[in-house]
Amino acid sequence: MAQLKLVAEAWQNLMLHKTRSFLAALGIIFGVASVICMLSISEVARRDVIGRIERMGLHNLILDSVKPEDIRKQERQRSEDSWVARFGMTRLDLDILKETVPEIESIVPMRVMLSDVYANLQLSDINVVATTPEYTEVMEHHVASGRFLAAADEANASAVCVLGADAARKLFPLSSAVDEVVKIGGAHFKVVGVMPRKGQTGSGGILSNPDNAAYIPFATSFARFGKLQTRGGQGVSEATELEVNRAVLRVRDGKPLKLVAQAAQNLMRQRHRQDDVAVTIPFSLLKEHKQAEQIFRWVMGSLAAISLLVGGIGIMNIMLANMAERRQEIGLRRALGATRRDIVRLFVGESALLCCLGGAIGVGTGAALAVAVGSLADWTVAFQPLSFPLGIIVSVLTGLIFGTVPAINAARLDPVLALRAE
Amino acid sequence: MDPLIAIDNISKVYAMRGGDVHALRQVSLTIEEAEFMSIVGKSGSGKSTLLYLLGLLTSPTSGEYRIRGRQAHGLSDFERSQVRGKEIGFIFQSFHLVPQIKVLENVLLSARYAPETSSTDTRKRALELVDRVGLSHRIDHRPTELSNGEMQRVAIARALLTDPSLILADEPTGNLDEENGDEVYNLLKSLNEEGKTIIIVTHDAQLAARTDRCIRLKDGEVVNGST
Ligand SMILES: Nc1ncnc2c1ncn2[C@@H]1O[C@H](COP(=O)(O)OP(=O)(O)OP(=O)(O)O)[C@@H](O)[C@H]1O
Ligand SMILES: [Mg+2]
Numbered sequence: 001m002a003q004l005k006l007v008a009e010a011w012q013n014l015m016l017h018k019t020r021s022f023l024a025a026l027g028i029i030f031g032v033a034s035v036i037c038m039l040s041i042s043e044v045a046r047r048d049v050i051g052r053i054e055r056m057g058l059h060n061l062i063l064d065s066v067k068p069e070d071i072r073k074q075e076r077q078r079s080e081d082s083w084v085a086r087f088g089m090t091r092l093d094l095d096i097l098k099e100t101v102p103e104i105e106s107i108v109p110m111r112v113m114l115s116d117v118y119a120n121l122q123l124s125d126i127n128v129v130a131t132t133p134e135y136t137e138v139m140e141h142h143v144a145s146g147r148f149l150a151a152a153d154e155a156n157a158s159a160v161c162v163l164g165a166d167a168a169r170k171l172f173p174l175s176s177a178v179d180e181v182v183k184i185g186g187a188h189f190k191v192v193g194v195m196p197r198k199g200q201t202g203s204g205g206i207l208s209n210p211d212n213a214a215y216i217p218f219a220t221s222f223a224r225f226g227k228l229q230t231r232g233g234q235g236v237s238e239a240t241e242l243e244v245n246r247a248v249l250r251v252r253d254g255k256p257l258k259l260v261a262q263a264a265q266n267l268m269r270q271r272h273r274q275d276d277v278a279v280t281i282p283f284s285l286l287k288e289h290k291q292a293e294q295i296f297r298w299v300m301g302s303l304a305a306i307s308l309l310v311g312g313i314g315i316m317n318i319m320l321a322n323m324a325e326r327r328q329e330i331g332l333r334r335a336l337g338a339t340r341r342d343i344v345r346l347f348v349g350e351s352a353l354l355c356c357l358g359g360a361i362g363v364g365t366g367a368a369l370a371v372a373v374g375s376l377a378d379w380t381v382a383f384q385p386l387s388f389p390l391g392i393i394v395s396v397l398t399g400l401i402f403g404t405v406p407a408i409n410a411a412r413l414d415p416v417l418a419l420r421a422e
Numbered sequence: 423m424d425p426l427i428a429i430d431n432i433s434k435v436y437a438m439r440g441g442d443v444h445a446l447r448q449v450s451l452t453i454e455e456a457e458f459m460s461i462v463g464k465s466g467s468g469k470s471t472l473l474y475l476l477g478l479l480t481s482p483t484s485g486e487y488r489i490r491g492r493q494a495h496g497l498s499d500f501e502r503s504q505v506r507g508k509e510i511g512f513i514f515q516s517f518h519l520v521p522q523i524k525v526l527e528n529v530l531l532s533a534r535y536a537p538e539t540s541s542t543d544t545r546k547r548a549l550e551l552v553d554r555v556g557l558s559h560r561i562d563h564r565p566t567e568l569s570n571g572e573m574q575r576v577a578i579a580r581a582l583l584t585d586p587s588l589i590l591a592d593e594p595t596g597n598l599d600e601e602n603g604d605e606v607y608n609l610l611k612s613l614n615e616e617g618k619t620i621i622i623v624t625h626d627a628q629l630a631a632r633t634d635r636c637i638r639l640k641d642g643e644v645v646n647g648s649t
Contacts, residue, residue, distance in 0.1 A: 009534075016522040332518045335479060337507020337535035337584075339500050415479045416470075419518065 010349040024318035025358030031307030032391045036366025043382045055201040056282040061249040061261050065089050068274040087276040089244040101263045103255040108138045110246040112206050114229045115185025119171040126167045127206045129213045130221030138250045146178040146193030149217050157223035162193040166211040312402035319406035331418030340411040351403025359395025424491035427453040432485030445471040447642040458614040460622045460630040463639035469623040477590045478502045507536045511581030515593035517573040519565035526561040529580045536584040551579040571602030591622045
């Protein structure tokens with residue numbers, strides 16, 4: 001009850017100087033708002049990055065074929081009209097890898113096809129990826145309807161395909177895609193299944209967007225389209241002989257990912273004249289990312305502390321001015337029976353309430369700002385839920401801390417002198 | 423029975439850079455319940471200092487002060503504040519109304535630090551007091567919209583809200599014309615007749631003459647008056 005009275009009185013006193021109170025709280029408002037907004041943006045980024053890494057599979061190793069630098073150079077300088085770039089992992093590489101490294105449970109090859117995809121005579125921007133039935137286990141990505149590519153498809157090099165969620169929606173917006181037919185690189189493929197949405201994995205490239213792909217059997221890709229893929233131009237044609245763009249290695253439970261990665265890398269170096277395979281360990285990426293995040297937290301924390309310090313000093317300044325202006329009132333309150341403690345409470349209450357309001361406005365502004373940024377940048381906003389109450393609590397604490405010095409000064413005033421003040 | 427206030431050999435010294443200022447020198451006084459008295463003297467003679475000392479707003483450098491037989495010396499800030507809030511009402515030359523709040527709120531301010539009373543009772547009493555000082559029609563005005571005489575009447579209503587037994591007035595008519603001064607005198611006189619102890623510090627010889635007892639200070643010493 002007494003507390004309520006104190007708050008009511010503080011509110012009343014703040015309302016007597018609306019503009020001044022608002023200006024005093026501005027530092028707190030902006031400080032809290034920017035911290036809340038930055039926290040939200042970093043949370044969005046964090047969820048995005050962690051999701052991408054986790055979707056690669058934390059038990060997996062990723063081997064990517066990369067075009068070596070001297071092939072790139074030659075491409076730039078070439079004079080002939082046709083050219084074949086040969087690099088990257090082969091099916092044989094993977095077979096040998098599987099045989100020599102027993103810690104590997106399975107290997108899923110992925111081959112990016114350059115073929116166009118048509119449905120109902122309509123060209124689409126869907127990517128074609130050739131892979132094996134193990135894909136669904138290793139990537140922990142199971143069909144939503146129909147079935148995934150089967151061992152029989154692989155053995156017979158069947159003309160079947162499975163569509164990613166976005167691909168299915170684009171090609172067959174009105175009906176279920178299963179049992180429909182799509183045209184891939186001029187041949188008809190029957191859709192046997194549709195995948196659920198997975199989200200981006202890893203960073204960049206066709207393979208990082210599993211939802212926009214049509215999956216065909218790995219064997220079919222060679223049987224139908226051969227080893228060589230060409231991208232036609234007028235008079236110029238570029239050909240690439242690349243059997244496997246990516247191999248995802250599922251390592252047996254409890255086996256050291258780093259050592260297996262090392263073994264895979266070594267084998268590839270032995271078998272290839274050029275350095276054309278890159279190994280990624282998603283689990284290590286996650287760890288590194290979490291470390292970076294910790295540093296980021298410290299930076300954010302210090303930024304928050306600095307902005308609250310600035311805000312707090314603003315509050316202290318205004319409270320000191322406020323106190324000087326209200327000396328007579330302080331003397332009067334003392335004469336009316338206010339103890340020193342009552343005077344401290346009066347002023348601390350005002351600054352705490354002011355900061356509380358400032359903090360609340362700041363949280364609101366920050367959240368609104370984050371939503372605005374999110375809608376501009378087209379991402380779903382995420383918040384750290386604790387940041388809201390924390391923003392307000394920390395603001396109130398700032399008010400308590402920075403309001404105390406002026407309040408104690410006020411309480412220490414000699415009442416007689418205070419009454420005499422002009 | 424103990425007198426309301428007994429002070430014995432009170433001195434008040436302000437240590438200043440230019441040397442000590444003796445605001446009061448060995449003042450002894452007894453004030454009985456329901457007295458109506460005034461303190462006069464030249465400017466700087468220590469009148470206000472004595473009044474604030476009696477009102478427990480400041481402490482003596484030496485000497486004894488008893489209120490209703492109780493030693494003031496050993497009281498904590500809390501206890502002194504309680505005595506001020508409950509037993510003492512102050513009236514000032516410059517009124518000391520809070521300019522930003524309305525008349526009624528100014529009157530109610532003195533209940534803020536008095537011990538628990540129900541807020542509806544307090545409000546009723548505040549309205550009665552405002553009526554008594556003839557300002558019922560101004561309760562929603564701010565002090566700046568009032569004349570000096572009206573402001574002082576608000577201040578008197580405020581001093582009375584907690585029903586104190588002792589009213590201390592520091593030149594209550596100092597900023598008022600004769601007519602308003604008379605009105606304030608009459609109010610104080612009627613309060614005295616109701617049994618309150620009134621002590622007025624004043625420059626006004628006429629006003630002093632109309633009190634029952636007058637004390638003259640000179641350079642911090644009592645130079646006449648019955649003790
Ligand atoms: N806080 C203080 N610090 C230093 N000196 C003070 C203080 N208060 C009062 N004095 C000095 O003590 C003396 C008495 O002051 P006081 O205010 O009691 O006089 P007064 O009789 O009320 O004068 P006036 O009629 O002008 O109000 C003065 O010389 C004054 O300068
Ligand atoms: Mg004086």
